[in-house]
Amino acid sequence: MTKSPGAATDAELATARRLFAQECTFVRGVAHLPDLPLPVLPEVAFAGRSNVGKSSLLNALTNRKTLARTSNTPGRTRELNFFDLAGRLMLVDLPGYGYARASKSDIARWNTTLRDYLRGRPNLHRLCLLVDSRRGIKDGDREMMAMLDASAVVYRVILTKADKPKSAELASLVEAVTAEMRNHPAALPKPIVTSARKSIGIGALQADLALLAKVD
Ligand SMILES: Nc1nc2c(ncn2[C@@H]2O[C@H](COP(=O)(O)OP(=O)(O)OP(=O)(O)O)[C@@H](O)[C@H]2O)c(=O)[nH]1
Numbered sequence: 001m002t003k004s005p006g007a008a009t010d011a012e013l014a015t016a017r018r019l020f021a022q023e024c025t026f027v028r029g030v031a032h033l034p035d036l037p038l039p040v041l042p043e044v045a046f047a048g049r050s051n052v053g054k055s056s057l058l059n060a061l062t063n064r065k066t067l068a069r070t071s072n073t074p075g076r077t078r079e080l081n082f083f084d085l086a087g088r089l090m091l092v093d094l095p096g097y098g099y100a101r102a103s104k105s106d107i108a109r110w111n112t113t114l115r116d117y118l119r120g121r122p123n124l125h126r127l128c129l130l131v132d133s134r135r136g137i138k139d140g141d142r143e144m145m146a147m148l149d150a151s152a153v154v155y156r157v158i159l160t161k162a163d164k165p166k167s168a169e170l171a172s173l174v175e176a177v178t179a180e181m182r183n184h185p186a187a188l189p190k191p192i193v194t195s196a197r198k199s200i201g202i203g204a205l206q207a208d209l210a211l212l213a214k215v216d
């Protein structure tokens with residue numbers, strides 16, 4: 001039986017915290033798939049709408065301010081950015097989708113790159129699908145989920161910016177997301193609620209992902 005996220009023991013949380021406190025280095029930004037790093041480490045990718053808070057969450061997970069570039073300009077991150085965590089886990093910051101000012105040809109090119117990456121990456125063990133807790137799941141997220149279901153990439157919804165909605169709104173969003181995930185074969189049922197700004201849920205997500213890391 002799999003445990004629900006957030007149900008990690010103190011020992012698991014401490015182990016995960018130690019892992020994420022280790023050195024994390026930028027490997028490379030990839031615009032073309034032939035440039036991907038060799039698939040030697042277990043890999044976790046972070047996807048979501050432009051501006052959902054992917055880079056901020058990566059920084060919070062690794063306890064760094066500037067590991068992944070964050071910006072107020074949506075759509076800045078145009079490459080797949082690879083980060084090596086202690087030689088045990090590869091973290092990948094994917095380009096955000098749904099950026100209104102991107103051209104149609106850019107969007108088509110990125111969709112192809114993303115789909116090929118998701119389908120063809122043998123070491124991609126998990127995808128964190130970030131959803132803004134003020135906005136909930138949108139059509140762009142559903143397109144992503146369809147792609148993930150078709151590629152059999154196991155994913156979990158990570159709600160971001162949980163410092164923003166009222167707690168009752170957040171509770172009903174968690175319920176709605178949990179219900180919707182039951183219809184998605186590759187989705188893990190329970191979302192994790194996070195805020196990079198207020199450091200909510202970061203330990204729970206670290207513990208969830210640490211289970212995928214290469215054993216020392
Ligand atoms: N309130 C709040 N704002 C956040 C949080 N995390 C990120 N933000 C803000 O959301 C905006 C986008 O954050 P990024 O981390 O750059 O988002 P991203 O998904 O990497 O964006 P792209 O790479 O452009 O797709 C920034 O202004 C952040 O300060 C959070 O936990 N709470």
Ligand SMILES: [Mg+2]
Nearest residue numbers: 054055069077
């Ligand atoms: Mg980013």
